[in-house]
Amino acid sequence: MIGLLTGSLYYRKNHWSTGSDWRGIGIAMGLMTFLPVAYIVAANIKYGAERVKEALIAFVIRQRMPTKVFIVFFGIFFINGVICAIRSLL
Numbered sequence: 001m002i003g004l005l006t007g008s009l010y011y012r013k014n015h016w017s018t019g020s021d022w023r024g025i026g027i028a029m030g031l032m033t034f035l036p037v038a039y040i041v042a043a044n045i046k047y048g049a050e051r052v053k054e055a056l057i058a059f060v061i062r063q064r065m066p067t068k069v070f071i072v073f074f075g076i077f078f079i080n081g082v083i084c085a086i087r088s089l090l
Contacts, residue, residue: 030081
């Protein structure tokens with residue numbers, strides 16, 4: 001929800017830019033991939049790296065997605081979000 005709201009706020013702030021401006025969607029996708037992983041890491045970091053790894057594996061299993069596909073998609077969306085955030089700041 002936070003990712004989607006941030007993306008929509010980006011467009012609202014920029015007066016609903018033209019259809020060729022994809023930065024808001026990129027920022028929303030980046031946040032939608034980063035925030036769940038950040039929450040899992042933050043909630044389990046005090047128990048050690050092994051617990052963080054187990055929590056991330058449990059998240060991947062819960063999503064019913066192969067681990068390699070999860071890493072590729074989340075990596076692409078996260079990098080896309082970072083690029084869009086940088087481009088919107090410049």
